[in-house]
Amino acid sequence: LAKTTQPISMDSYEGQEVNITCSHNNIATNDYITWYQQFPSQGPRFIIQGYKTKVTNEVASLFIPADRKSSTLSLPRVSLSDTAVYYCLVGDMSRARTYKYIFGTGTRLKVLA
Amino acid sequence: GAVVSQHPSRVICKSGTSVKIECRSLDFQATTMFWYRQFPKKSLMLMATSNEGSKATYEQGVEKDKFLINHASLTLSTLTVTSAHPEDSSFYICSVHRGSGNTIYFGEGSWLTVV
Numbered sequence: 503l504a505k506t507t508q509p510i511s512m513d514s515y516e517g518q519e520v521n522i523t524c525s526h527n528n529i530a531t532n533d534y535i536t537w538y539q540q541f542p543s544q545g546p547r548f549i550i551q552g553y554k555t556k557v558t559n560e561v562a563s564l565f566i567p568a569d570r571k572s573s574t575l576s577l578p579r580v581s582l583s584d585t586a587v588y589y590c591l592v593g594d595m596s597r598a599r600t601y602k603y604i605f606g607t608g609t610r611l612k613v614l615a
Numbered sequence: 616g617a618v619v620s621q622h623p624s625r626v627i628c629k630s631g632t633s634v635k636i637e638c639r640s641l642d643f644q645a646t647t648m649f650w651y652r653q654f655p656k657k658s659l660m661l662m663a664t665s666n667e668g669s670k671a672t673y674e675q676g677v678e679k680d681k682f683l684i685n686h687a688s689l690t691l692s693t694l695t696v697t698s699a700h701p702e703d704s705s706f707y708i709c710s711v712h713r714g715s716g717n718t719i720y721f722g723e724g725s726w727l728t729v730v
Contacts, residue, residue: 538721543724544724545621545709547721548720551717594717603649605651606658608658
């Protein structure tokens with residue numbers, strides 16, 4: 503069961519790039535790394551997913567080093583609307599029937615004007 | 616992404632009564648659904664894993680007789696909070712997995728307030 507560790511909170515200013523790192527030292531070979539964004543009173547929203555190296559989509563990039571023991575979510579040019587809690591989730595979702603998807607503390611990002 | 620619908624989004628009930636929350640997968644058939652509970656400013660806590668056609672698997676400390684989970688079809692799972700008490704007041708969120716791939720998708724969540 504891969505446990506994740508993230509910083510509790512981060513502050514940033516509008517227009518800056520924000521990098522949030524997640525540690526997952528006991529990640530398993532078949533585990534994928536997925537990041538979610540959650541606004542108050544809403545369910546988590548999928549942001550990005552990766553297995554190794556770098557993944558980029560229209561909203562974020564995900565950097566995963568060769569040892570895969572950590573990952574970094576990069577949000578380019580954040581705006582006030584990016585203020586939210588960000589969670590990284592590690593798991594082998596092909597085994598969803600028996601796998602437990604445990605959330606860590608998440609990182610509370612506050613974007614300031 | 617997938618569309619997962621929860622209903623109701625907010626519900627208030629009296630102590631001692633039961634309340635049912637529905638989770639529907641609108642885009643695909645979900646072989647596995649998960650139920651989470653979240654207190655204000657806290658992380659999501661996994662309550663149970665629900666596989667279609669079989670009994671739910673509950674996490675340690677979650678009372679299966681109090682939180683009844685039914686996954687009767689590939690698109691619907693329900694969570695029934697029985698004999699609700701004020702301490703059951705919380706934000707309940709479901710998520711679904713389509714049976715392939717590596718992503719789970721979440722519903723909008725349901726606020727339960729027990730008075």
